[in-house]
Amino acid sequence: EERDWIPGLSCIENLHNAVHSSGKTVFVLSNGTRNDVGEATVNGVIRQTFFMVQQRLLDEKVDVAVLILLDKMFPKLKYLQLRTRLCRKSVMSWPRNPQAQPLFWNQMRTALSSDNLKLYDNNISEGFI
Numbered sequence: 001e002e003r004d005w006i007p008g009l010s011c012i013e014n015l016h017n018a019v020h021s022s023g024k025t026v027f028v029l030s031n032g033t034r035n036d037v038g039e040a041t042v043n044g045v046i047r048q049t050f051f052m053v054q055q056r057l058l059d060e061k062v063d064v065a066v067l068i069l070l071d072k073m074f075p076k077l078k079y080l081q082l083r084t085r086l087c088r089k090s091v092m093s094w095p096r097n098p099q100a101q102p103l104f105w106n107q108m109r110t111a112l113s114s115d116n117l118k119l120y121d122n123n124i125s126e127g128f129i
Helices: 011-021 044-060 078-086 098-113
Strands: 025-029 067-068 091-093
Touching: 011 044, 025 044, 044 067, 067 078, 067 098, 078 091, 091 098
Parallel strands: 025 067, 067 091
Antiparallel strands: none
């Protein structure tokens, strides 16, 4: 959150510090934000944060990403398909039924408190770890 950033440091330095000092980085994805042509737009800070989280996975083998999908009809993005196959518990959908929300929050608590690498599908991740 920008309010926690150190004044005087550049945006990218503060973002780097935030990503590396956080236990998990939660991305809330929605189809709602569109530009004039109808294409989905992504904030530059969010995009840079995503790249930093992925770089941590490649460099340090630390997986801290948790994805929450707000929309039921999310596009078939290759990354989401791969992420769901690799670590299903780190990709969650917001429930449409209000009675299912306590279950969602319980799953969120579990995702935030556990190591993603231990949750990887063993058939897929043998050569990765």
